[in-house]
Every structure is written in structure tokens, then in C-alpha cells.
Amino acid sequence: MLIGAHESISGGFWKSVVRAVEDGCEVIQIFSGSPSRWEVPEIQSGEAALFRKELRKAGMRTVLVHGSYLINPASPDPDQWSRSLTAMIREYGRCRAVGADFLVVHPGSHRGQGAAGGVERSAEMVRGVLTEWEDGPMILLENTAGSGSTLGGTFLELGRIRRASGFSDRVGYCFDTAHAFAAGYALSGDGGIRRVLDEVDREAGLDLVKAFHLNDSAREFGSRVDRHARIGEGLMGLDPFRELVADAGLAGLPGVLETQPLPVLHGRYRDQVDLLKGMRVKGRIRPR
Numbered sequence: 001m002l003i004g005a006h007e008s009i010s011g012g013f014w015k016s017v018v019r020a021v022e023d024g025c026e027v028i029q030i031f032s033g034s035p036s037r038w039e040v041p042e043i044q045s046g047e048a049a050l051f052r053k054e055l056r057k058a059g060m061r062t063v064l065v066h067g068s069y070l071i072n073p074a075s076p077d078p079d080q081w082s083r084s085l086t087a088m089i090r091e092y093g094r095c096r097a098v099g100a101d102f103l104v105v106h107p108g109s110h111r112g113q114g115a116a117g118g119v120e121r122s123a124e125m126v127r128g129v130l131t132e133w134e135d136g137p138m139i140l141l142e143n144t145a146g147s148g149s150t151l152g153g154t155f156l157e158l159g160r161i162r163r164a165s166g167f168s169d170r171v172g173y174c175f176d177t178a179h180a181f182a183a184g185y186a187l188s189g190d191g192g193i194r195r196v197l198d199e200v201d202r203e204a205g206l207d208l209v210k211a212f213h214l215n216d217s218a219r220e221f222g223s224r225v226d227r228h229a230r231i232g233e234g235l236m237g238l239d240p241f242r243e244l245v246a247d248a249g250l251a252g253l254p255g256v257l258e259t260q261p262l263p264v265l266h267g268r269y270r271d272q273v274d275l276l277k278g279m280r281v282k283g284r285i286r287p288r
Helices: 013-022 045-058 078-098 115-132 155-165 177-183 192-203 239-245 270-282
Strands: 002-006 027-030 063-066 102-105 138-142 171-176 209-214 254-257
Touching: 002 270, 013 027, 013 045, 027 254, 045 078, 063 078, 078 102, 078 115, 102 171, 102 209, 115 138, 115 155, 138 155, 138 209, 155 171, 155 192, 171 177, 177 209, 177 239, 192 239, 209 239, 239 270, 254 270
Parallel strands: 002 027, 002 254, 027 063, 063 102, 102 138, 138 171, 171 209, 209 254
Antiparallel strands: none
């Protein structure tokens, strides 16, 4: 697995690559704008070109863009759903501008109106975005902790959204370790990763998992509460990460940290990146 982190675009998109290099990243995840604002300016061609130039210089292999937190594909409110669709279409356009490989999105919340309808609305939004853009990055549906009316607590549910979208070849999954643990996937314990990956394969197809978010969990197994912790400082233990990053069947896939960075000017994720790289060398390997 290739190791990276979610880097800030503060000061310009190109600076996120500089930060990734300081952290020793092999892959990078960014926001394409403020994740808490509806109105985000389009990326100027010069800024996008500079970002891509820095990526080439750094030899960065994969770019993920994480979708805005405001977008709710499963919303039962027509106005919010329409606003979310417009925002996601624009987000996809910004992904194309910077040359992103993947756009990671949460499947959304049905707001108590039922999972079946939420799945259909989420799939309709994915379909609307990919119909608008004939080519571009693959959309990755991210699994969630499954709290309340949030969709995506199982990969079975993500698979339903993918199939209903009508664009199965352009939709895959992003596997978040903390979310899976909180949702009740037993990642910890001897052989836990193997069992969970086999479970995901049965539910949705492991070959469609194109990226990982590598986060420890600050909340208990099965709690359905989404709280990230730094690797080795949460409740999952180190063994799941040793098994995951060294899994031969996942070689070449991006694994991105979203943990709390160190309060330093440079190398804010360096210790966590180095920790995972060390696990990759020493971990247990299994073919898929």
C-alpha cells in the first residue's frame, strides 16, 4: 500500500504537495475548496497547472479529493438535494482541473425517511454528476460509522448505491478503517483484517475498493460513533494496520491518513507516515 495524508491547500493548491513531500507521502488527499462552504470558486488554469507540475516533481502517484461536508446525496429535502447536486457537479469539475484520480464522497443521510429512499436519492445524484461529465475521476463511496440515519454503515449498502447509479464502471469504494471499526467490522484481533476484507468482498467486491482512509478509532468497536484517533493511540490496536498496509493484494492502492497532525510547522504527519511505512516492511503479507 502507498502511504499518504490529507494535506491542507492553504496558500495555494501547490503548497499541499510541498507539505506532502515534507511528510514523506507517496499519495495525497486534498479538499478542492472549503469543505464547509457552498460557494467555492473555480480553480484557475494557472493554479491547476502549478499543482500538477509540483505533483510531477514530487513523483506523487495518486491524488484523491475529498468531497464537501455539506453535500448530502441522500437528502429527502428537494432544495438541499438540488443544492448538493449542483455543488457535487462543480466539485467534480474541480477534480478534473487538478487531475485527481478519485473523488471521495459520503453517501449521505436520509434524515429518518428510510434507507431505501436514501439509497435511491444517493444513486440518482451520482448518476447526475457522471451524466454531466463524460470522463474524469472515479467516484469512491466512503463507508461510514452508520450512526443515526447515515447511509453506508455496510458495504452492502454502498454496493446498492453503486449498482443503482447506472455507472458501475465509474464508481468504487473508499474503505475508512475507523468508520468500519465503529460500524461493527471486527478489524482487530488475529486475522481480523483478512476476515473483514473477505466480508467486504462478499458484500460489494474487494476489487472495487480503490483507496483506504487509515484512521484509528477513539470510540469503541460497534459504537457507531465517528471519532478518529492517531494510529496507535486509539482502540483498534496496531495489528490491523500492520496487516492492512503489508497486504500483497492491496499493493499500489493509496492509504491516506486523516488523523490529528502534530502541532508543528513542517512534517505534521511525518511520524504517522513513517510508522505506517515501517509496518509495511515488517507486516504480514498475504496474497489476495
